[in-house]
Amino acid sequence: DGGITQSPKYLFRKEGQNVTLSCEQNLNHDAMYWYRQDPGQGLRLIYYSQIVNDFQKGDIAEGYSVSREKKESFPLTVTSAQKNPTAFYLCASSIGNLYNEQFFGPGTRLTVL
């Protein structure tokens, strides 16, 4: 099955801890993205990567970090510097040009206690 996987589906962490969210795709897509979704709001872009070993900040990158060491993987670390980390995090990928049709993973719901 081709697609994007995110794990885990639900994640709980204590305040002050860093946490890394996993995103893997086997679609052979070049571009990958991380979004954050809060209730009543649209998706907001955190980071994006067009090719391996390169990534750019999105609209709300503060308190987050990413890496892109492999084409298939784009993990997101939510650091303790992120003031309001509780949210639904969505990973996506697209083929060809940046921001072509995006395929989304099932998401990870992070709750910081």
Place this chain on the structure above:
Amino acid sequence: GQQVMQIPQYQHVQEGEDFTTYCNSSTTLSNIQWYKQRPGGHPVFLIQLVKSGEVKKQKRLTFQFGEAKKNSSLHITATQTTDVGTYFCAGDSNTGNQFYFGTGTSLTVIP
């Protein structure tokens, strides 16, 4: 900064009624995409419009891109319960390398 607003935020319709959501950007977009997110699910791509004034249809769904490429609409004819979900427009600005989602319209269809 860039803002992409959608109206209405919520819409309840009786099954069989029509539904329209409107998307407005503060800046010109190079293209507009529409996504649907079912409750508890993830966004799924519906369509992309690129040309000024473009109109595309998918069965009961009609998508339009404004002449100035700053607004768009999605119209659903004769809604069905399977249309339930939140509809998002999204696009990248002509001026920058960013991608923005609209605020979304949540559609409830009453059987």
